Amino acid sequence: xxxxxxxxxxxxxxxxxxxDNTKNSLGEKWPEPTVRVQSLAESNLATVxxxxxxxxxxxxxxxxIINHQPKTPAIxxxxxxxxSLFLGNEDEKERISxxxxxxxxxxxxxxxxxxxxxxxxxEAWRSFFNLPLExxxxxxxxxxxxxxxxxxxxxxxxAILDWNDYYFLHYLPLILKDLNKWPSLPSxxxxxxxxYGEELVKLGERLARVLSSNLGLKEEQLQEAFGGEDVGAxxxxxxxxxxxxxxxxxxxxxxxxxxxxxxxxxxxxxxxLQVRYRDTWITVNSHPxxxxxxxxxxxxxxxxxxxxxxxxRVIVNSQKERVSLAFFYNPKSDIPIQPLQQLVTSTNPPLxxxxxxxxxxxxxxxxxxxxxxxxxxxxxPLDD
Numbered sequence: 001x002x003x004x005x006x007x008x009x010x011x012x013x014x015x016x017x018x019x020d021n022t023k024n025s026l027g028e029k030w031p032e033p034t035v036r037v038q039s040l041a042e043s044n045l046a047t048v049x050x051x052x053x054x055x056x057x058x059x060x061x062x063x064x065i066i067n068h069q070p071k072t073p074a075i076x077x078x079x080x081x082x083x084s085l086f087l088g089n090e091d092e093k094e095r096i097s098x099x100x101x102x103x104x105x106x107x108x109x110x111x112x113x114x115x116x117x118x119x120x121x122x123e124a125w126r127s128f129f130n131l132p133l134e135x136x137x138x139x140x141x142x143x144x145x146x147x148x149x150x151x152x153x154x155x156x157x158x159a160i161l162d163w164n165d166y167y168f169l170h171y172l173p174l175i176l177k178d179l180n181k182w183p184s185l186p187s188x189x190x191x192x193x194x195x196y197g198e199e200l201v202k203l204g205e206r207l208a209r210v211l212s213s214n215l216g217l218k219e220e221q222l223q224e225a226f227g228g229e230d231v232g233a234x235x236x237x238x239x240x241x242x243x244x245x246x247x248x249x250x251x252x253x254x255x256x257x258x259x260x261x262x263x264x265x266x267x268x269x270x271x272x273l274q275v276r277y278r279d280t281w282i283t284v285n286s287h288p289x290x291x292x293x294x295x296x297x298x299x300x301x302x303x304x305x306x307x308x309x310x311x312x313r314v315i316v317n318s319q320k321e322r323v324s325l326a327f328f329y330n331p332k333s334d335i336p337i338q339p340l341q342q343l344v345t346s347t348n349p350p351l352x353x354x355x356x357x358x359x360x361x362x363x364x365x366x367x368x369x370x371x372x373x374x375x376x377x378x379x380x381p382l383d384d
Contacts, residue, residue: 028142031157034150037165039133041241041321048245051161054253060281060315061247076285077103077275077292083110085210097214100295104256104310105275107290112206113199115289118265121196124189126323129165129239131185139183141168146365147181154368163249163316165239171197172233173332193235197327200263201233204329207261207293215303217342225302225340226260227332232357236326240272243316251314251322256372257296258361259330264292270322276311283315297360297375298331301352304339311372333358353380 040049078099085092099106128136141148143155146168152161167183170176182190205223212222223231240251251272266273266286273292274281286292300309316322331337336354344350355378364370 028144030143030152031155034140034152036133036136036151037163038129038239038241041243045244048163048243048249052163052249054160054248054250058250058253059248060250076282077105077107079107079109079287079290081110082108082112082206082210086206093210093214096210100211100214100307102308103275103277104300104308105284105292105294105312107284107287107292108207109287109290111203111291113196113203113291117192117196117199118289119268120188120192121325122265122268122323124186124192125167125237125239125325127186128167128183128189128237129323135185136183139167139181143365152368153364155366156368159368162252162314163240163243164251164314165241167237167239168234169193170234171201172231197233197235200327201231201329203263203291204231204233204261204327207263208329211261211295211299211307215306215340215343217340221340221342222299222302225331225337226329227335230332232259232328232330232333234328234330236328238314238322238324238326240314240316240322240324242321243318246316246318249316251316253368254311254313254371255364256300256309256311256375257294257328258298258364259296259328259357260298261329262294262296263327263329264294265325265327266292267322267324270317270320272314272316272322273324274313274315276313281313296328296330297372297378298337298357300375301337301378302340304343304348305351306343309372309375331357351379353378 037052078095080096080099081089081092085096096106136149139149141150147170149165149167151165152159169182170178179190179194182193184190208222208226209219213219215221238252243249254276264273266284268286268288271283271285273284275284275294276282284292294312295307295309297309299307334356336356337360338352338354339350360378
């Protein structure tokens with residue numbers, strides 16, 4: 001991150017508490033007319049429009065990538081058997097602990113969510129994105145809440161955009177859960193996603209207990225820091241259309257997730273997620289019916305940087321579309337999030353000042369994905 005960007009982001013962080021609320025800060029309209037990426041992809045373009053072409057240094061073909069093909073033996077993120085872990089397997093406990101410190105990413109198998117439900121959820125959304133455009137536009141979103149059908153993240157006019165469309169919806173708190181803002185087609189989507197959300201909230205609670213225990217805390221400590229029973233939960237369904245020049249664009253630019261715990265259901269046929277590991281981008285090859293879990297910035301803050309959020313991005317494909325479901329298990333939006341006192345000592349002072357999640361996530365919603373610059377700029381200045 002260059003010095004000018006660092007100053008800008010730190011200034012924004014300092015001014016965050018002066019903003020009345022996220023909705024008023026973002027406005028009700030996007031800065032430019034919305035263009036659906038799927039419509040561009042279906043218009044038989046020979047190349048990518050300029051608005052989606054990344055600078056040369058950020059293009060997939062200009063960065064080091066390993067494990068691009070699913071059958072290539074190379075580094076992959078750790079795989080954790082949750083059922084075995086809860087039965088007391090110390091190897092699994094150590095594996096997830098190392099993953100949180102080293103990668104910020106891991107896969108979970110035997111996690112308790114029915115494979116049939118996972119498949120039904122993914123296919124329901126694939127069917128939604130294949131509906132006629134006018135039926136999807138009914139749910140068009142705005143920057144104020146992001147809820148609904150969208151095609152950009154960030155409100156900077158003239159920004160280079162990512163090659164994806166998405167649908168964003170709320171589960172918790174219940175006051176934000178409005179089934180009328182969920183698609184009505186295909187006919188089973190609301191029922192399937194309601195059950196899916198309930199199951200992933202349970203999985204988020206289980207993961208929070210594991211992460212807390214591995215920090216040497218009481219099992220319920222992270223959950224309590226999230227707000228106890230008053231946590232937030234939402235989901236972003238990503239649709240990555242075919243791209244005529246995938247070497248020039250990205251489905252989602254590098255970023256760390258601003259929230260707590262992300263539980264991703266990847267496409268079962270097409271790879272695309274890449275995790276930054278040191279100076280290398282690793283393409284994640286998912287196990288059948290596994291979830292990919294990554295730690296968000298709020299976990300890094302609460303753990304006082306013992307656990308790491310991880311930078312990741314999505315590459316696109318010229319031959320196949322891709323659908324993934326990212327479920328976000330987040331802290332209650334209006335409580336201060338700061339390093340847990342049990343993890344702060346005289347030799348390991350608190351790295352981050354208090355800030356609510358509502359304030360924190362305003363960054364990515366206004367400026368879009370920018371690596372790990374937000375959490376890095378949130379570090380408290382050292383005393384002279």
